[in-house]
Amino acid sequence: MRDNTTTHGKKRLVKSFFNAEHIKAWLYLSPALLFLLLFTYYPMVQVLWDSFFHRPYGADKELFVGFDNYSRLLNDENFITAVKNNFIYAIGTVIPSIVIGFGFALCLTQSSRFKNCIRSLLFFPTLVPLVAAAALWMFIYFPGIGLLDYYLAKLGIQSTDWLGSPDNALYSLMMLTIWKNAGFYMLFFIAGLQGIGEEYYEAASLEGAGWWQKLRYVTLPLLGPTSAFVFVIALIHVFTHVDHVIVMTLGGPMGSTNLVLYYIYQNAHEFNDLAKATTATVLSVMVLLAISFFSIRTMERGIHYES
Amino acid sequence: MASIAFKQIYKSYGNISVIKGIDLEIKDGELVVFIGPSGCGKSTMLRLLAGLEEEDSGSMYIGDSLVNSIAPKDRNIAMIFQNYALYPHMTVAENIGFGLKLRGMNKKNRIRAVDETASLLGLEHLLTKQPRQLSGGQRQRVAMGRAIIRNPKVFLMDEPLSNLDAKLRNQMRIEIKKLQRRLKTTTIFVTHDQIEAMTLADRIVVLNDGKVQQVGAPSKLYSSPVNKFVAGFLGSPSINFIHARRTGDNELTLPDGQCVLLPVDQAQILSDLREVEIGIRPEQIDIVKSRQTTMEENTITWSSSVSLIESLGSEKLVYSYHGEHEVAVKTTNSNGAVEGSNIQLSFSMNNAHLFALNDGRCLSPLAGIAQKGSI
Ligand SMILES: Nc1ncnc2c1ncn2[C@@H]1O[C@H](COP(=O)(O)OP(=O)(O)O)[C@@H](O)[C@H]1O
Ligand SMILES: [Mg+2]
Numbered sequence: 001m002r003d004n005t006t007t008h009g010k011k012r013l014v015k016s017f018f019n020a021e022h023i024k025a026w027l028y029l030s031p032a033l034l035f036l037l038l039f040t041y042y043p044m045v046q047v048l049w050d051s052f053f054h055r056p057y058g059a060d061k062e063l064f065v066g067f068d069n070y071s072r073l074l075n076d077e078n079f080i081t082a083v084k085n086n087f088i089y090a091i092g093t094v095i096p097s098i099v100i101g102f103g104f105a106l107c108l109t110q111s112s113r114f115k116n117c118i119r120s121l122l123f124f125p126t127l128v129p130l131v132a133a134a135a136l137w138m139f140i141y142f143p144g145i146g147l148l149d150y151y152l153a154k155l156g157i158q159s160t161d162w163l164g165s166p167d168n169a170l171y172s173l174m175m176l177t178i179w180k181n182a183g184f185y186m187l188f189f190i191a192g193l194q195g196i197g198e199e200y201y202e203a204a205s206l207e208g209a210g211w212w213q214k215l216r217y218v219t220l221p222l223l224g225p226t227s228a229f230v231f232v233i234a235l236i237h238v239f240t241h242v243d244h245v246i247v248m249t250l251g252g253p254m255g256s257t258n259l260v261l262y263y264i265y266q267n268a269h270e271f272n273d274l275a276k277a278t279t280a281t282v283l284s285v286m287v288l289l290a291i292s293f294f295s296i297r298t299m300e301r302g303i304h305y306e307s
Numbered sequence: 308m309a310s311i312a313f314k315q316i317y318k319s320y321g322n323i324s325v326i327k328g329i330d331l332e333i334k335d336g337e338l339v340v341f342i343g344p345s346g347c348g349k350s351t352m353l354r355l356l357a358g359l360e361e362e363d364s365g366s367m368y369i370g371d372s373l374v375n376s377i378a379p380k381d382r383n384i385a386m387i388f389q390n391y392a393l394y395p396h397m398t399v400a401e402n403i404g405f406g407l408k409l410r411g412m413n414k415k416n417r418i419r420a421v422d423e424t425a426s427l428l429g430l431e432h433l434l435t436k437q438p439r440q441l442s443g444g445q446r447q448r449v450a451m452g453r454a455i456i457r458n459p460k461v462f463l464m465d466e467p468l469s470n471l472d473a474k475l476r477n478q479m480r481i482e483i484k485k486l487q488r489r490l491k492t493t494t495i496f497v498t499h500d501q502i503e504a505m506t507l508a509d510r511i512v513v514l515n516d517g518k519v520q521q522v523g524a525p526s527k528l529y530s531s532p533v534n535k536f537v538a539g540f541l542g543s544p545s546i547n548f549i550h551a552r553r554t555g556d557n558e559l560t561l562p563d564g565q566c567v568l569l570p571v572d573q574a575q576i577l578s579d580l581r582e583v584e585i586g587i588r589p590e591q592i593d594i595v596k597s598r599q600t601t602m603e604e605n606t607i608t609w610s611s612s613v614s615l616i617e618s619l620g621s622e623k624l625v626y627s628y629h630g631e632h633e634v635a636v637k638t639t640n641s642n643g644a645v646e647g648s649n650i651q652l653s654f655s656m657n658n659a660h661l662f663a664l665n666d667g668r669c670l671s672p673l674a675g676i677a678q679k680g681s682i
Contacts, residue, residue, distance in 0.1 A: 199392040202359050205379040206386050207406035207453070217405070221396040 044285060051282045054275040069279040079280060081255050082263040085170055086238065089259060093177040094234040100178065101185030101230070106215075108186070109193045119190070122183040130180065134247035137176045138163075141248075166256035169249050173257055176244055181237060185230045192226030193219070225298070232295035239284060260284050309370035309460040309493055310335045311356065316365035318351055325351050327517035329365075333510075336491040338484070342504040342540070343514035349497040352514070353463045356495070357384050369460055385454035386463040390470065391446050393438040393453075400425070400434040403452040410457075424456045427486075444475045451483070455490060462487070462494040468503065480507060501541050505529070513537050531660075535667035538586050538660060544624060544635040547592070549585045550664070553577065559585070563630065567605055567656055576670050577661070583670065586660040589637040594625065594644055595651045605656035609634075613644050627652070 051069055053062040073079050104122055108115045125133065140147040141162035149159045162172040196219065204214050242261040245251060251258035251266065258266075260280060268277035311333040318326035326348050333339050341349045354360040356367055358379035367374050374382050385406075393402050401408075404421045412420070425431050428448045438446055447467060454462055464483075468476045484507055487494050498504055504511050505525040513520040513528065513536070521533045525541075532538035538546045551559040557574030560566050569577075577583065595608070611629035618624075625636045625644055629652070636652060644650045661670040 197390075197392070199388050199390065200394065202357075202379075203386070203388060203392040203453075204405075204409075205359065206357060206382075206384060207457075208380040208409040210380070213409055217409075218394070221394075224396070 047278055047281055047285070051275070051279040065275075069275045073276055073279045073283075076276070078255060078258065079260075079263055079276075082258045082260045085255075085257065086259045089170060089174060089177075090235065090238045092171070092174045093181070093238060094231065097178045097181040098185055098227070098230055098234060100182040102189050102227075104182065104186040105189030105193055106219075109190055119186070122186055124183065125180045126184040126187075128180070130241055130243040131247055133176060133180055134244035137172075137179075137244075138248055141172055163249055164253060166252075166254045169253060169257045173244055173248065176248075177237075177241075181234065185234065188226055188230045188233075189223070192223050196222050228295065228298035232291055232298075235291050236288065239288060310368075311461060311493060311495070312366075312368040313352075313356075314366045314368075316352075316355065316367065317363045318348075318355060318360065319363055325517050326355070326362075329517075329519055331512060331519060331522065333493060333495065336493055338487050338494045338496065338507060338509045339512055340504040340508035340510075341495060341497045341512050341514055342499060342501060343520075344540070345499060347514045348517045349499075349514055350465050353386065353465050353495060353497060356382075356461070357386050357463055358382055383457075383460045384463060385457060385459040385461070387450045387454050387465065387467045389466045391438075391450040391467075393446055393449055395438055397437070398434065399430060399436050399438070399441070399449050399452075402438065402449055403430075403434075403456055405453060406457045420456055421452075424452045427455070428452050443471050444479060447471065447479055451486070455486070455492075458492075460493065462492050464494065464496045466497055466499070468498070469500075476503075483507065501543060505541070511541075513540060515540075531669070532586075533669050535584065535586070535662045535669070538662070538669070542588060544589050544637065546586045546588050546660075547632075547634050548662075549587070549632065551583050551585050553581050553583065559583065561585075561607065562632075563609070565607060565609075567607055569605070569656065580663055580665075580670070582664040584662045584664055585656075586662055587654050587658065589624070589635040591658040592634070592636045592638070592652050592654045594636060594638055594640065594642045595653045596642060606653060607656065608651060608653045610649055610651055612649050613646050616641070616644065616646055625650070 052064060052066060054065040054069055055062045104119075108119050108122075128136070143149060143161050143164065144159045146162070148162065153159065160168065163169050200218050200222065201214055204218050209217065239261065242259055242265065245257055245259055245262045246265075249257040251262050261284070264277045264280045264284070267273045267280065311331075313329050313331040316326055316329045317324070329352065341352060343349055351360060355362050356369075356374075358374070358377065362375065369382060369384075394405070397405065400418075400421050403424055404417045407417045407420060421434070422431070425434055428451060430445070430448055430452060433441060433445060433449075438449065441449065447470075450467070467483075468479055471479060480503055483496070496503075496507055498507075508525055510522060511525050511528050512522050515536050521528055521537045528537060529541050532541070535548070539548070549561060551561050554560040554566065557569045558566055559569065609629045611627040611634060613625060613627045614633070615626040616623055617626075622637055622639050623641045625638065625641055627634055627636070627644075627650060634652060642650070662668065663670055
């Protein structure tokens, strides 16, 4: 009986695959699909393939080297530094910018003309291209006469080499990133907060909840799906944006601001070690895939909060 | 448990005045139903008492204490919202026990209290479920559970049954009434459904346009409404209104030229009003065989054509047209009326109410039932 229905189902599936409606659907899909295959999936496969080949200096053709590129990469101190930096950079930007964005959102959820103004001001850094923002922050960080040192001097604090010292540079870049992204995340949180029905708060008030308890037991859990979404966006930002590194520090001083994407760029275009660049790309694509897989799962889990 | 008093409450949103001077006292343990058309301010009254809105002026008492400036969480009120406002991320048990948790009750006592409440409401087997897994009636019960577990002084229920289907609504209505009887907690129940109001209430408060129209036991409001609004709002089908002109001291003339004579003392109440409306309940009208020859002075008889008949089982609703007027009759004896036929309707002015045409106030408790019906 069961078998019967499945074969029946299979036949129906095959039939429906070729029916007019389906063909039409595929036709409609084909342009987008074509470009997706051409520019996303094909390069991904190609890169994976390439990561197993290497053309040593002077050789005239590529040789299959198995996992040799991977072991070369993992033994490259610069790569390890880049991964470490990226890790610090991720933790040090994702969490603060989300917390700050959430804090802004909490203060600015109710609409009023004043709050709308503040919201636009806070959102503004998101609209500035990263390259321009980096150039702007160069002035802020300029030792001695930059905006930051100028004001710190008024407080009696000595001038600091914000970008030139290996101890400070990465943190200076992180400040810029937080400044740039917090307003963006704020927007998601505002949308999320506005989606929480007023009656949940009213019920909580009558049940005896104060401000903190409402935040703890109502707002935070109901914002779960929004937070997961913002978290993933923030992580992706961390791996995909290096404009500021290029503009401000070129990965230095002493590799202290080298991030994985910049490492890939350097190997591909400066050191001409395409095999290493390719292999590092494969690894970071895998991390990004893992993140998006994780994100879709969490977001699906969040859906049943509605209704 | 506590009594409730509203004294000269005013509330407006922007420059739109919503509550326009409400005075109302509710006794300890009473179940009072607020009824009125949509937008008349029923929810606003509950929200004011709960502290979710702030009144412009006036004072509110729960028991002996003035609550105007007390925070909602300290008023010891439980409210059931129209859409229940159950927390989707909490289980049934967590939803019910939420208030106790916020008040810092320890876990052991809390679990015991939740179990007790759940068994009172028949929710034992659902405690680990989440609200989205429940039916409408079950969600309603969970909302009730969250309200009663804290043993609050007052229950406020804002149209709690309106999201349920008809059968479940009847069942929950009965449960709410039984529960209220048992807990004896002062309750305000808001509805726009007059059947709910009539069946649940110890007393009904009819609201319209931000003002109390009338307060009283259901049967009292039904039998002696103070104005046209109350008369028209309660009763299904609605009371029939017939316009009449004063053509003599104690004589009224209907649009079709019929005259009725009023007793002298009732005519006095009319004073110098020239136009009135006669209100007659559908069940006070009879369908008679033929025009009766021995007509009493104060009986009105009409011939009219039947447009629709609805059967309610033992009773029938007969809608007919008398000229432009649609008249509804509720009767057990339809005397062979069929749709499209001509019938004779008859009612006694003894059962009718008179309303002033200008302001709708009730002029006379003409009806005999009005006198014996007051509770
Ligand atoms: N927050 C608000 N802002 C502005 N107007 C409101 C607000 N709440 C209610 N009103 C208005 O007040 C009137 C009474 O509302 P409400 O008490 O909810 O009526 P109901 O009797 O249907 O429960 C309505 O006209 C409504 O539009
Ligand atoms: Mg309402």
